[in-house]
Amino acid sequence: MHGERSTVYFADLRADAKRNLLDKIDGLLEGVGIKGRFKKGRLAAIKLHFGEKGNTSYIQPVFVRRVVERVRETGASPFLTDTNTLYVGTRGDTVAHITTAIENGFDYAVVSAPIVIADGLRGEYRVPVEVNGRHFKEVSIAGGIVNASALVVLTHFKCHELTGFGGALKNVGMGCASREGKLSQHSNCAPVVDPSGCTACGECALACPVDAIDVGAAAVINEGACIGCGHCIAACPEGTIRIRWDETASNLQEKMIEYARGVLRAKGERSVFLNFITRVSPACDCYGHNDAPIVPDVGIAASSDPVAIDQACADLVNAQEGFRNTALKDGFARGGDKFRGVHPDVDWTVQLKAAEAAGLGRRLYRIEKI
DSSP: OTTOOEEEEEEOSOOOSSOOHHHHHHHHHHHTTHHHHOOTTOEEEEEOOOOOTTOOOSOOHHHHHHHHHHHHHTTOEEEEEEOOOSSSSTTSSHHHHHHHHHHTTOOHHHHSSOEEETTOSSSOOEEEEEOOOSSOSEEEEEHHHHTOSEEEEEEEOEEETTTEEEOHHHHHHTTTBOHHHHHHHHOSSOOEEOTTTOOOOOHHHHHOTTOOEEESSSEEEOTTTOOOOOHHHHHOTTOOEEOOOOSOHHHHHHHHHHHHHHHHTTTTTSEEEEEEEOSOOSSOTTSSSOOOOSSOOOEEEEESOHHHHHHHHHHHHHTSOOOSSSSOOSOOSTTSOHHHHHSTTOOTHHHHHHHHHTTSOOSOEEEEEO
16 A cells, blocks of 8 residues: 555664674564564575675674574574575685685584575576566576575675665575576676687586587687576686676666566565665675775664665665765765765666565665664
């Protein structure tokens, strides 16, 4: 109904001997009604970003463990998950991904849950989901996400160079897509080989499922035959196969929301979202470093509405006084647009408008403090 507001639960970072931050996470999970959403016997995917090697701004594993414990108390079986990256880095295949996750502190002994990379060894485990959107008739979602019974989305809320900010919607829409799905969101074309770095080893051709790559003095991708799966990007040991970053920020955000719709529509009430508005960095956690935060740490938010929680977190960040001598170049005052202060050409509201129009939630919200 027009004018209705979704509830966003919020906990600041104040703590004392009677109530620490882990206790506040309990309060947030109680607020979103996790006990009534997750049931005995369900496989509950806890979707998060394990952090690229060298990046330190991801969610602390000790917080993740508290979420795992509370999910397990419902009778559900929690597992930590993410999908392999489109680019070549330390999370481009499952072996490297799990190794990076463990090195960043997400070992079973710390988080009390196994790690399952949701899209298979190299991003090949995918399930098509019909959405009938403006950009896609169907979307390619990681199989481990589709087949999970429930979903907890833990997001480090920060700026992003293509979407303005990275919140719950991006964590779902981009983060739960297969490699094919990520490529279809980022680009309209096949990947391209940089011949100057190609050693003609042939690994990309072996990985290609449709024989679209010829290898002579260097590898060449046949754009007409390429299906955009992105397997060659991960297979290349030299990192010379790259994405064509030719998609506009607005179209990318709209595509991302169609993917989020594909992920969430089958989950119904079995999805909850927690955003950690801490160490708000100017770029994605996918880099092997993180720059200084642009605002003070704000707190942790939770909701069953991914649109409302992202809108609320964006507003909370913009309500802060921005830090000087950081990547923030404009919008320092309280109420200033911090995201455009870092990425001036990106209209970050596109994702929120598209998500609301797609029925994923409401931009109107009310905050209930924990």
